[in-house]
C-alpha cells in the first residue's frame with residue numbers, strides 16, 4: 792500500500808514536470824525570433840505652439856547678430872535655398888549634422904540618402920529631441936514643416952516619398968545645418 796502511494800506520488804510529479812516543460816516549449820515557439828525587427832527610428836513630435844516650447848529663444852535682433860544672413864533667412868524667415876546651391880547636398884562623408892543656430896543634434900550620415908533634389912535628404916532624424924513637425928500651408932501647398940526641436944528654427948520639410956525603412960524624406964536646407972566629420 793505504501794509503495795503504491797509512493798508510485799502515485801512520483802507519477803503525479805513527473806506528469807506535472809512534463810506538462811510544464813511542454814508549456815515552456817509552446818511559449819518559446821510563439822515568441823518572435825530574436826533580432827527579427829530592425830532598428831527603430833525616432834518620429835518627430837508635433838509643434839504644440841506653447842510659448843515655452845523651445846528652450847533656445849532670442850529676439851529677432853539677437854538672431855540677426857547670431858546667424859549669417861543665409862542662416863537667418865532659412866531658420867528665422869522660413870526661407871528655402873535654391874536647389875544645388877546650399878551646403879551638404881553632395882556631402883557623402885561620415886559624420887553628424889547639427890542645427891546652425893544652437894548645435895542641436897539633428898541628423899547623422901547613416902540616414903542620409905541621394906534624393907537627387909539638390910537638398911540634403913535623410914530618412915530619419917537622429918533622436919527624438921532633434922526635430923518637430925508643423926503644418927505649413929504657405930504658397931498654396933499643404934506641407935509638413937520640420938523645425939529644430941530646441942530653437943524652433945525652420946530647417947525644411949518632410950515628405951512621404953522617402954526610401955525604406957521609414958518611407959520618409961526629410962528635405963533639409965543645407966545652410967541651416969552644420970556638419971561635423973566623424974573622427
Ligand SMILES: [Zn+2]
Nearest residue numbers: 890893939942
Ligand atoms: Zn536649433
